[in-house]
Amino acid sequence: MPDAxxxxxxxxxxxxxxxxxxxxxxxxxxGVEFEGRSLVLIGNAGPAMFGRFASERDPAHDLMDHWTRDVLAPLADELGAHAQFPFDTPHPPFLTWARAAGAGHTSPLGMNIHPKFGLWHAYRAAFLFDHGITHPSVTDSGSPCDSCPDKPCLATCPVGAFTRDGYDVPACAAHLSSPQGEPCRTGGCMARNACPVALEYFYSPDQTRFHMVAFMKARGVDPETIG
Incomplete structure (x- = not known):
């Protein structure tokens, strides 16, 4: 490890x-707690990371979390940092860190919306450094949702799972588990897709399907069994 x-x-x-x-x-x-002097939040944004994952592992069988650790833990060692991951237990407060870093706000869908990457990102790791690091400052210009009057994300879900009152997970999961949910299973969450922010970072179709399958399997549904 380097001295600094x-x-x-x-x-x-x-x-x-x-x-x-x-x-x-x-x-x-x-204003937030973490071990060290500086912290960098790391994730995927757009399709690049998934493209590499799919070229090195089999998305149908291999866990992205395992691959993420395999790639980023050695990099943290190289840079002289301590790596933390969202899937560690106890779970590190990634969204609290994101808010404090000006790296996002809560969207009407409940997902974090990033000022640059919109909804097309996810937190995969944080590197914690014992030394302070001078880095580019981030100006929090507010949530892009505040200047979106139509909120198409709230009017697009075919079963109305997203409203201003919150996310109806059972309704969403039931729809995905039905034959009528095929467009959502293959094309991704219609509510998320309706967001007009940062469309240049839209996920690839393979990545979208991968995440939808993971969502369903986490709720005990095998997409292959849906007629």
Missing amino acids: PPDAAAIEARIRGESFEVLGWLDHGD
């Missing part, structure tokens, strides 16, 4: 070189 971590530009370049994206930075004293 590299600068922010070198860290971000190495993260992007592994097909991940830097989603935000935090410093000790930013």
